[in-house]
Amino acid sequence: MVSIDDVARLAQVSTATVSRALSGRGTVSAATRERVLRAADRLGYVVSAAASSLATGRTRNVGVVVPHIDRWFFSTVLGGVAAGLGPRGYDITLYAVPEDAEARRAVFETAVRRRRVDAMIAVSLKLDDDETRSLLELDLPVIAIGGPNPRLATLAVDDDAVGRTAARHLLDLGHRRIAHIGAAPEFDREFRIPTQRRQGFEATLADAGVSLTTALFAPADFTLEGGARAATQLLRERDRPTAIFAASDEMAIGAVLAARDAGVRVPEDLSVVGVDGHELGEFFHLTTIDQRPHGQGERAAAEVLRALEPTASAAAPADDVPLSAASEASWSQEVGHGERGAGRGRAGVLPFELVVRETTAPPAG
Amino acid sequence: MVSIDDVARLAQVSTATVSRALSGRGTVSAATRERVLRAADRLGYVVSAAASSLATGRTRNVGVVVPHIDRWFFSTVLGGVAAGLGPRGYDITLYAVPEDAEARRAVFETAVRRRRVDAMIAVSLKLDDDETRSLLELDLPVIAIGGPNPRLATLAVDDDAVGRTAARHLLDLGHRRIAHIGAAPEFDREFRIPTQRRQGFEATLADAGVSLTTALFAPADFTLEGGARAATQLLRERDRPTAIFAASDEMAIGAVLAARDAGVRVPEDLSVVGVDGHELGEFFHLTTIDQRPHGQGERAAAEVLRALEPTASAAAPADDVPLSAASEASWSQEVGHGERGAGRGRAGVLPFELVVRETTAPPAG
DNA sequence: CTGAAAGCGCTTACAG
């Protein structure tokens, strides 16, 4: 393995000078820098991560903690994080939080504390006190995306507003018998997001004098199949809903397919609106509330970079907009929003957008 | 931050003894070990990754290089890798290979060479000579999953056999007019896998005297939408195919939906078989050739562990089967297979399985 | 602008 000494020897300077020339920190004459760069290039020298980390305390690595790595939402967010961090020379290490309590503990007690990273991004996680403390004790920038963690700086879509937007869209179309496919209670324990969507949704319906009875709520597991099952059940009611709001696009698509199978036309007999901005939504012409998960990841990456390299991000104007203004700017017209970041530590509000396609229309009657 | 010195002080031993007690390497009296463990626990000490790496040369970290992190296949493989490595205390760092040539170079020239990892797993990548060399020069275990890289130890499904199996299934059902949805040429440049599937497929058809004419081949982009478009086109032919083999489940599902939209019944009027084992396949009752991507990731993880910890894996009997035997054992009966690992460096053959569900049946005639 | 040297936090022969 080629080390800094090899480069120093070839360039006929000290290792200190090599370090300065390569890192750009400190001063080196143009001629010397040239010589060092050439030598490093010739030898294919790349600084050792471990040695550099030990000396500087910086790893050029960001940890991302996710509950699942193979579900669409999380891998999409991860893609956004990677897109934001990769070009800036940061690596990403992945911490998948296991179901098993013992293994989960190990992630927070050990893996995370090895100090392999300069910052952490936690996605849609509900962390208990110990876990939160583990993260905070790292004394590193920690950004949460979603998840109810009052003690963490959180970037989150206003899920209450998402629910309100869905309700308003359906009400505006003239629907009055409106159902909801949301999270089963066990499922929601972890995420809590669906509940907020539901609350905003219900509140807006209530304001319009429309009630979401038990018969009009069907719990599901956020999969296409679960959504289809839930919709099938809802469509079996004697007084069938004319519209369904599903708390995810996959469930919404399941509902569309189930309706089709049941001979119920969409949108003539049934309107369906989802949440996410799932790539399949376009194919199914799904009306949805797009929460741009890729953008969420990019945004978290930008926050991390801002925290890690205050000067560098000041130099990059695009990133230099304060949190709230940045989200404001990208909010489209159709977007409603509730109270900003209430109850959250230094929160950032993420944009969402109602995308009206062909699964919603006025009710037939 | 609590360091090994703090623990040593509290336990009243030297740092050397702390290191030995905590790592389990070297000998420490039971009493001393107890004391050290208690001290470490009390202080919440976790060894610093950088310091430990620098001293030992081991990072307890495995790199995974993928072309896309947010596509189903790759995130599922990644999930398998994480499932295999996490419990053994390894972290995973993610290298997403960008489209952009410049950025791609940076990944292989710089990111990968920072020696942040003990081993590398490259998923479905076609690497050029320089990239391959970069990986090999790391002088670390490198395992490829799929992808045509003769110089890398590769775990791969026998895609020729996959194609043969699909063809045989459809022929056995009595189909003679059989179409294929495969990769567009540009798309296949990167992966080359689809071509092999197609070759095995065509060869088997040819052996049965059935030919795959140009009119019966439709290229697509491996998305559901692309599959639907391709199928729509195929079904427009005057002499319509009675069966379609799609080179991925997402394309196959697209074909099923397109057929439905065109009023073509599945499987009565059209049989469809895919490849992958996509989670949505079950919902759509799709007949498919399951290549178990999660298992592929686990398998790669096992190979990496075998290389990194020869003794440890010898102690775990389940992992101790030689490559070829392991795959043999897990091959199910329905599985055909061609020549093993021909032309590949120390290759391992990954199992696949024909899963017959409800989108294939004898042709109506 | 450049170099000698200390130090980052561990691990591991080497002695005892």
Place this chain on the structure above:
DNA sequence: CTGAAAGCGCTTACAG
């Protein structure tokens, strides 16, 4: 079984 000390490959005050 245990400790003193060298060393892993960098970086960064500190001098000059």
